[in-house]
Structure formats: structure tokens, C-alpha cells
Amino acid sequence: MKALYSLFFVFALLLVVLFGVGAAHLNMLFGVWIPYVAMAVFLLGFIYRVYDWAKSPVPFRIPTTGGQQWSVLPEVKQNRWDNPTTVRDTVIRMAFEVLLFRSLFRNTKSEVYKNENGGPVVAYASAKWLWLFGILFHYSFLTIVIRHMRLFTEPVPGFITLIDSLDSLLQIAAPTLYLTDVALVAAATFLLMRRILAPQIRYLSLAADYFPLFLILAIAISGIYMRYIAKVDVIAIKELTMGLVTFHPHIPANVGISFYIHLFLVSILLLYFPFSKLMHLGGVFLSPTRNLPNDSRVRHHENPWNPKIKCHSYADYEDDFREPMIEAGLPVDKAE
Template sequence: MNAVLSLVAVLALVGLAVLGVEAGGLYSLFGVIVPYIAIVLFLGGLIFRVLGWAKSPVPFRIPTTCGQQKSLPWIKSSKYDNPHTGFGVLVRMALEILFFRSLFRNTKTQIAEGDKVTYGPTKWLWMGAIAFHYSFLVIFIRHLRFFTEPIPFFVDLLQTVDGFMQVGVPVFYMTSLIFFGALGYLLLRRLAIPQVRYISLVNDYFPLFLLLGIATTGILLRHFVKTDVVGIKELTLGLLSFQPAITEGIHWLFYVHLFLVCTLLAYFPFSKLMHLIGVFMSPTRNLANNSRMVRHINPWNAPVKVHTYEEYEDDFRDKMVAAGLPVDKQPEPKPAQAEKE
């Protein structure tokens, strides 16, 4: 149900763009105004969200430790899975962000032979995630050829590597295929694994369908519906040099592609896609496990009601004295004893 809703939403967006451009001729809207709104929403929204997170302090140092702590000098500590230095944290974060270290640990739990709980390694989700994110990154960087003049060397380099197979003209990029495959996998597992389907919301399917739409229109534009790419670059350069002008003769499918990308940008800061930034800011990963070495400060560390030793001794003084335990304040001498003295 949630999947169908998401698909319908994406198709509606496609329809909107087609109608707007083909029937309505709203080129300036879809070619200029929407992109500007989208980028403002993306950057503004993202900064707003991050500052919102940052406004709340990290009161405690609560890293999840995944290895031996730093303790006695002769015990080898796990520098990166349980870092106690800033450098260790840096490596841990790099492993996490570049290689999805935690997901790489993933296991699959099963009850085998009726009574054995087993935990096998499973790398599918990790592979799917890595394939998806890296091909996305490559595709993103590749697109810089439409956004920069002159085109930086690394964009050309990346294109050459990505099109290394030299299949077809224009060459088919490997990442296009990987991106599609990974997206398909991520979507299928959401639909096929009962538990994952059970937790999946529109928020989970929508970005997948949106990206599938973006990828499909992109591949169509490159290989099947060849449009005037020079015109497209003139449009984008106009946009980013703040002298927007619509170029004539660009295929309507391009406006669909652009509109879906704009939707993604505008949707990004207000969705789970913010894990892009969240992964950097998660206090269970980005803090060193050195709270016994360095005092961590809690800015709202307010005083609380404490049962002080004095109150405690007042409660139990007689019993303590009777048991021969030392007390700070001797009990009031009883009148009878006072008389004796």
C-alpha cells in the first residue's frame, strides 16, 4: 500500500512536469523557478536542520564501544572500534562513512535444526548500500560536466573510468547499471522481507521511486531520446550564474528529469535522507571512549536532590553507633548518662 502510494506520487510528479511543459508551456517555471526554489529549500532546509540538531547539546559521552578499551598498557586496545583519541575517532568515522563498517558487520539470525540459534554473516544489504551510494556519488560528480565551465579534470577522468567498457555511443556508464540494480535491490528487499515491509513507510518507498524515476529519465535522455545537451548546459550555466534563460528546443523529458531532481532536493532536508549528515553527527560514533580520562561537560547539568551523608547519618546514627561503626557526629548524650557524668 505504502509502496503503491509512493509510486503514484512519483508518477504524478512526472505527469505534472509533462503537463506543465508540454501543455502549459511553463518552461520558465520548470526550468528556472522550480530549480531555484529547490536549491534554496535544499541548502536552507539542510542548514536549518543541522543547526536544529546542533542546538541540542551532547550531554553525555556515550559511544558504542565495539572493541577492547584502552586500559592497561600491555593490553592491546582496539584503536578504531573503541577509539580513545581524536585520531581513532577520525578513522572510525571514516570507516563508517566510506565503507559502512557497521553494516558490514551485519549477521543473519536463524533458528536451525529446531533448537540452534545461528548467526551467519550476511553482506547483501551492505553490498546493495555501497553499490547504491557510490554509484550515486559518481553519477552526481559526472553531472558536474553540465554545471561547470571549464569542466574540472576529475569529472573527465571519472567519466573515462566509468565508461571504460566503451559499450555503445554515447558510452554506457557502468554506474548507471549499478545504480539501477542497487535501487532495484533496495526496493525489492523492502517488499520481499516481511519484517522490512512491515516497518516501511511512504517515506521509505518514495525516495526509492523518485530515484528510479530520475535514473530512468536520465538514461532515456542519454541513450534514447537524444536532446540538445549543449542547450541544457547553457540553461544550467545560466541558472548558476544567476542569469537564467530558457534555451529553445530541449526535449520535454529533460524537464521531467529536472523536476524529479528538484523534488529530491526539496524533499531531502525534511526526510530520512538527512542521514547523510546524521551519520557524521551521531554521538554514539563520533565520540572517543575516554570519559574516564577526560571529563565531558554537560551544559545543563542541574543539581538534583541528594540524600546527603549527614541526612543518612541522622537516619541511622544510633544503629551505627550500636554496631560500632564510626560516625561523624556523636549522638546526643542521653539525659541519664549526662547525670552520671
């Protein structure tokens, strides 16, 4: 049900463009103003959210330790990347986390067990897929974003051209098929299907979990449609996009409706981003269980709001129990 709501909403967005551009000819609105507003909301919203998190202090260093601590015993070997004590090792831990999804990978120790009939069974298959498709999804997305930068730069920097040519390495179909297009759609579909089909994941999913997946799928499909089926006029599109980045917005004549659909959906994604779970892009860097060294026992860390609460003092304790303490032969501070 929640999935259906989200799907309907994405369709509604499509209709908005079809009416807005196709029927009402609001090209300026959909080609210029909405993208500008979306970009502004995205940037300001993102910065605000990160600022808002950063504003709250980190009173304690609470890393989740994933291995042996630093020990003064030479034969006890520290697991430096899972239980770092230095900034360098913490950075490495974060890099593993952000670039390779290390914690998610922990799930994936795929071990072969025998089932009751003696046949081999791979444990944790689903979790392994989650890591694989998760990483495929994110890297495809990143590559696609970088590739698109060729529409916003003139001359196009070399590395963008390079990524572009690597991505179309297979040289199949015309225009050549991008690997990441396929990967993104496949990965997003997997993540969506997992949510819909695995009962325990469906149980904990919210509409807000389906919506971004549907939206990203719609963006990918509209992009693919533009490139391979509608075969839109890329020169005209680049004219428009360059107009946007140089703040000389202008709508060329040969831009088809499919582009407006694509652009509008991207704008919606940007608008939605700062208010949603997609902010995990920023949040992952701020997670105190990962981005801090396990070193509170080694060096002092300051809690900015430390309340310095006084403990029940020894003097008060002794006042309570002085007599029996003396009787029992325990030393006391004030023998009266």
C-alpha cells in the same frame, strides 16, 4: 499499499511535467524557477536541520564501544578504531563508518554452516547484500552527482573529466554506457525489492521509505532515457544549466520534454530532502554513539546543563541510623 501510494505519487509528478511543459509550455517555470526554489530549499533546509541538531547539546559521551577499551595493562591491546580514546582514532572510526559503512558490515560475517543434510549454508546472506547494495547505491549516486558537475562548470575541471572517463570505461554502446547508471538502478531496485519482499522489512516500512526509492529510480531512468534513447541535445542543456549557475537563466530552444521531466524530479528530490529521512546524510556525522571518543573516565567533559543534583548526604544518613550504628561499633561523625 504504502509502496503503491508512493509509486502513484511519482507518476503524478511525471504528469505534472507532461502537462506543465508539454501542454501549457511553462518552460521558464519548470526550467528555471522550480529548480532555483528547490535548490534554495535544499540548501537552507539542510543547513537548518544540521543547525537544529547541533543546537541541542551533547550532555554525555555515550559512544557504543565495539571492542577492547584503552587499558594501562600492556598485554591488553586496545581496539582503537572501534573503541577510540583520541580524536584521531575517533576520526578514523567515523571515516570507516561514513565511507565504508562499517557497522552495517558487521552484519556480514558470512560464515558457512552445515545444514541438516550436511550441505553448506552461508549465514546472513541477506545482510551481506544489504551492505553491498547499500554501498553500491551510495557511491554510484555520488559519482553520478560529480559527473553531472560537467554541466555546471566551464571549463570542466580535470577530475570531473577523469571520473567521467573512468565511469565509461567499458566503452559499450553509443553513447558509451556509464557503469554507475547500471549500478544505481540495480542497487535501488534491490533496496526496493527487499522492502517489498522481505516480510519483516515490509512490516516496518513507511510510505516515506518507498517514495525516495521510487523517486530516485524515476530520476535515474529518465536520465538514462535522455542519454540513450531520446539522445537529447547536450549543448542546449549545458546552455541552460550554465545559465542557472551564472544567474543568467535562459531557455534554449532545443531542450526536449525528457529533460524537463528529469530536472523536475531532481527538483522534487531536493525539495523533499531536508524534510525526510534522507537527512541521514548530515545526521550520520552527528551521531553521539559514533563521533565521540570513549574517554569520560580519562578526561573531564562538560555538560552545559548539568543540574548538579545533591545526593542524600551522609550527615542525614547518620541522623537516621546513629544509634544502631554506635551500638554495632560502626564509626560515626557525631557521637552524641
